[in-house]
Amino acid sequence: MVRARSTASRLKTLMVYVLLTALVGFVLLPFVQMLVLSFTSTLPRDGIAQWQFSTINFQSIIASPLLSGSIVNSIIYVSLNVIVTLLVAIPAAYAIARYRFTGDKHVFLLLIAFRITPPVVLTLPVFILFAKVGLVNTPVGIALVHCVFNIPIAIWILESFISAVPRELDETAFLDGYSLPRFFVRQLLPLIAPGVGVAAFFCFMFSWVEVVFARILTVTGGKPITMAINTLYGFRTDIGLVMAMTLVSLIPGLAVIYFVRNHIAKGFIVRT
């Protein structure tokens, strides 16, 4: 009896691992394809046979100011976006986690509304508005407009982490004469560091890959990676170069994933 049960449970574990392996395969296969193509010369060229192994795509990226510059632009706007989002979201999340105030029940609904406003709906007025204040063709414009979907996400995640911190911490700190900003920096932030990391991960993720706002706000200059890739699409698209560019764009993402790997899904709940 005992033996039969352990065989059954072993079989069950085996099944779980088979399913998880299939899942990993499904996710990774298109990436393998991308990797292969990025090291392939996919257009006929002098001196390199088509469909031959080659590093020509990566040489092209380095040689093109548009492509290599776009990496810098992307990093600038995403960093700016994450900084601005966290700066305004931390106090907001603290307020929601710790205080009861008139209208607090509606704040979450308001945040949901902002988060689910489709970017394509906002493109036209955002372009007109940003053109008036000189925020078109700069990474700053993209950084700002991405706040519309990142601030709600950051507040949701941070609120959950702050609520998990016992309130005695705040009370003791204030009795010790800490001001609110000093309490944030010295005591609260070190405690909710994983939460800040997770919030930054989500902001990075939604901002780095976004194309709708990025396109409308970079007409002539300041193009991020996504828009630099858009310029590669044409009558005869060099798919190898597109894949090489995609591979390059994944590197910062990989770094971010690695950085938050232990906290990526660690215990946050969202209050609705």
Added chain:
Amino acid sequence: MAGSGHSKIDSNSAWWLLLPALLVLAFVGVLPLLTIFNYSFFDIFTLEDRYWVGTEWYREILASERFLHSLGRSLLFSAIVLSIQIPLGVYIALLLPREGRVKTAILMVLALPLMVPWNTVPSMWVSFMDEQSGFGGQAVSLLGFDFDYKFNAVHTWILLVAMDTWHWIGLVVILCYSGLSTISPAYYQAAAIDGASRLQVFRYVELPKMSGVLMMAVLLRFMDSFMIYTEAFRVNAGGPNHATSFLSLDLGEEIAAFDYGPAAARSIIYFVIILTVAWAFKTIMNIRQGESRRVGA
């Protein structure tokens, strides 16, 4: 939800802490929405030269057959996407071990597609499904399927759904998993002592803890699938024969043609649809939560 409620301090000055976030949101969210609401009642030649047309654009769009067809297609796409990705995401999150390196490694792999630029996701899949050189395409033709996403509408739909699932399943899993990991082992022990079945554990222990993040997953997946643009456009440009022209493709066309008035009215219509559906989701979730709390007590 409950518990921490009574330890909160009453203070309306908390609004001051929310102010910076609200100011940024007002600038990048409220102001554009108001602008577009205003535009939707005008015929706009240039931004200075415009004529009041009242609700003409709204009536025109809502009465057009094309709008209704696109709406139907977008709703169907969202329905398929949600009915696959939400159960699958919950299932995978439950399969994952609670601790250890395997779990971390799988979560990292699942997060990978989320980092791919949205305009290269379709390129990756089109190359992957290429009959001559793609792994996926070769495998499919080896199995004897005649996969033709360019001219067969059903195949285009299958490709879009598979691609969207590949792209976003990680988000659903990460959110569900984070909800699950807030459950302390004591709950599971208590359930085991009570002799609860696996289904009961899921229904009364795990699902309630996941409800918040699940709500977020549903809303995010609904909005993004309902407004799918780049992915659908790059795969087949709305074809074959308009079988995959979704709502956002129509709007994209109008903006590209500088039809500001109708584009503005269309934007407002889409926004209202999204808000209505989100509100409906939330209401249903709240009612169900209320019921399960009564049953649980």
